[in-house]
Amino acid sequence: MIWNETFECMGRDELHLIQSSRLRETVERVYANSPFYRRKMQELSITPEDIQTVEDLVKLPFTVKTDLRDNYPFGLFSAPMSEIVRLHASSGTTGKPIVAGYTRKDLNTWSEILARTFTAGGCGKSDIFHIAFGYGLFTGGLGAHSGAERIGASVIPISTGNTEKQIQLMTDFGSTVLCCTPSYALYLAETIEKMGVKDKLRLRTGFFGAEPWTEAMRTEIQNKLGIKAYDIYGLTEVMGPGVSYNCSEQNGMHINEDMFIPEIIDPKTLKPVAQGEIGELVFTTIYKEGMPVLRYRTKDLTRLVYEPCPCGRSFVRMEKIKGRSDDMLIIRGVNVFPTQVESVLLEFPEVAPHYHIFVDRVNNTDTFEIHVEMRPECFSDNLSRVLDLSKRITHRLQSVLGIGPVLKLVEPNSIQRTTGKSVHVTDLRKVY
Amino acid sequence: MNIIKQLSVFLENRYGRLTELTTALGQAHINLSAFNIAESSDFGIMRMVVSDPFEARRVLLEKGFAVSLSDVLCLQIDNQPGELSKVLGLFSDQGITVEYMYAFAVGEHANIIICPDKLDVCVKVLEDHHKTILDASHVETF
Numbered sequence: 001m002i003w004n005e006t007f008e009c010m011g012r013d014e015l016h017l018i019q020s021s022r023l024r025e026t027v028e029r030v031y032a033n034s035p036f037y038r039r040k041m042q043e044l045s046i047t048p049e050d051i052q053t054v055e056d057l058v059k060l061p062f063t064v065k066t067d068l069r070d071n072y073p074f075g076l077f078s079a080p081m082s083e084i085v086r087l088h089a090s091s092g093t094t095g096k097p098i099v100a101g102y103t104r105k106d107l108n109t110w111s112e113i114l115a116r117t118f119t120a121g122g123c124g125k126s127d128i129f130h131i132a133f134g135y136g137l138f139t140g141g142l143g144a145h146s147g148a149e150r151i152g153a154s155v156i157p158i159s160t161g162n163t164e165k166q167i168q169l170m171t172d173f174g175s176t177v178l179c180c181t182p183s184y185a186l187y188l189a190e191t192i193e194k195m196g197v198k199d200k201l202r203l204r205t206g207f208f209g210a211e212p213w214t215e216a217m218r219t220e221i222q223n224k225l226g227i228k229a230y231d232i233y234g235l236t237e238v239m240g241p242g243v244s245y246n247c248s249e250q251n252g253m254h255i256n257e258d259m260f261i262p263e264i265i266d267p268k269t270l271k272p273v274a275q276g277e278i279g280e281l282v283f284t285t286i287y288k289e290g291m292p293v294l295r296y297r298t299k300d301l302t303r304l305v306y307e308p309c310p311c312g313r314s315f316v317r318m319e320k321i322k323g324r325s326d327d328m329l330i331i332r333g334v335n336v337f338p339t340q341v342e343s344v345l346l347e348f349p350e351v352a353p354h355y356h357i358f359v360d361r362v363n364n365t366d367t368f369e370i371h372v373e374m375r376p377e378c379f380s381d382n383l384s385r386v387l388d389l390s391k392r393i394t395h396r397l398q399s400v401l402g403i404g405p406v407l408k409l410v411e412p413n414s415i416q417r418t419t420g421k422s423v424h425v426t427d428l429r430k431v432y
Numbered sequence: 433m434n435i436i437k438q439l440s441v442f443l444e445n446r447y448g449r450l451t452e453l454t455t456a457l458g459q460a461h462i463n464l465s466a467f468n469i470a471e472s473s474d475f476g477i478m479r480m481v482v483s484d485p486f487e488a489r490r491v492l493l494e495k496g497f498a499v500s501l502s503d504v505l506c507l508q509i510d511n512q513p514g515e516l517s518k519v520l521g522l523f524s525d526q527g528i529t530v531e532y533m534y535a536f537a538v539g540e541h542a543n544i545i546i547c548p549d550k551l552d553v554c555v556k557v558l559e560d561h562h563k564t565i566l567d568a569s570h571v572e573t574f
Binding site: 374375376377378379380381382383386387408409410411412413414 | 438440442443444470472474475477479493496497498499500502531532547
């Protein structure tokens with residue numbers, strides 16, 4: 001099923017015309033309204049007149065996550081606050097989050113792309129959506145919610161947590177569609193098995209995203225829950241979930257190219273790679289008002305597939321994310337940067353800034369442990385004081401990262417030192 | 433001098449770590465008179481009274497241990513039923529809290545290492561009631 005055949009199946013030439021025209025409008029908008037982008041373009045000695053077609057995209061400056069942090073909170077907005085109707089946020093590289101603002105039209109665009117996503121997965125108005133993405137500043141919950149409402153489905157805004165109650169409602173309400181992170185889907189599947197209620201479930205479809213997952217996980221989710229599992233991809237800086245989506249082929253994610261222009265670049269040279277090669281995914285939003293971004297570097301590594309898809313959609317497909325070009329970790333759907341951990345630890349004089357992050361996946365749930373060295377001179381003979389220190393650091397990490405780590409104080413010099421760039425992370429999960 | 437410098441060491445719950453610690457002390461000819469280990473799930477704190485606390489601290493810091501010195505006192509009481517409760521009664525009357533203590537009794541006496549919240553008050557109360565506080569030179573060479 002196709003939600004918007006006009007756009008989703010549009011000929012590539014016509015799409016190119018629309019993209020060029022929308023790109024021109026976007027560049028004019030940011031140049032006129034965002035001092036940040038005007039300055040960036042002036043530095044490159046370009047004006048909106050230099051951007052006429054999609055081919056001119058390479059003349060534009062890149063945008064990176066730190067640009068959002070440096071212009072916190074609203075510095076990249078291209079619409080006045082009176083036009084902004086919604087704010088979302090996600091982790092930045094240090095303490096400050098990055099913020100996205102949406103106009104009414106942006107929210108409409110967002111629900112449109114999610115309506116396309118859900119329709120591509122065969123869902124419609126008789127479906128009952130169980131949305132177990134977090135609701136709040138995170139884009140997952142409210143994003144999926146708006147798309148499910150748009151297609152006329154019944155929506156259960158269950159959000160995260162309280163797994164047994166989730167399953168109870170899933171059986172009582174007869175949910176047919178599940179939206180959550182893939183690791184939570186597996187955790188749900190296991191709990192369903194333990195509760196012995198699999199026969200009472202009416203689930204038949206699931207949409208999963210917000211963290212990387214493998215084809216092996218897809219097979220496992222499909223088998224355990226007896227559903228078809230589809231990928232949703234997105235990021236707050238660009239829009240949120242729905243930037244690209246699986247069709248029934250489950251073979252790559254179609255990028256909503258009438259809204260976002262993708263590029264693949266070499267993260268070192270920043271030059272486009274040859275067609276079909278793996279590199280860093282870059283997006284330019286061409287239909288956003290609140291916070292359009294030019295050439296936003298996602299740091300996600302993938303490749304684009306231009307061969308026509310049997311589903312009939314003409315939108316290019318991106319393959320599953322194959323890794324990161326930076327050190328960002330996605331733990332239980334939350335973006336975590338080692339630099340964030342470091343900035344918190346530096347607030348505590350009792351511990352040395354020597355730390356190591358261990359991430360693993362046990363029983364389909366990500367584990368997150370941080371080892372940090374006691375400073376030899378700051379140690380106390382008082383056990384409760386040491387435990388209290390550990391508690392205070394954990395609390396602070398939880399509030400900055402948005403996810404609670406298990407903190408382990410270790411002896412001085414017990415964390416391996418490396419010459420050159422220190423290695424702060426051991427990630428034992430196989431998520432790419 | 434009836435205040436004792438107690439040496440505390442941060443120990444990860446790691447196989448062989450206690451052996452490494454005691455080996456380092458042994459090689460430096462430092463004798464242990466008393467010790468106790470407080471444990472949590474991830475780490476322990478070994479508190480000890482040693483023959484030369486300052487030298488012991490130097491040796492352990494050099495070996496990369498997190499170490500601290502703190503003031504405790506050693507009370508000697510008769511090895512009789514009810515003796516400990518008499519002393520603790522004095523503490524509670526004076527609003528003194530015991531943070532931790534460790535003890536061993538053999539023969540006529542029991543020796544108790546005490547870490548109170550108010551050390552000065554504690555010493556005064558014990559002296560006022562003619563209790564025996566062992567001085568450092570005595571304890572460190574038990």
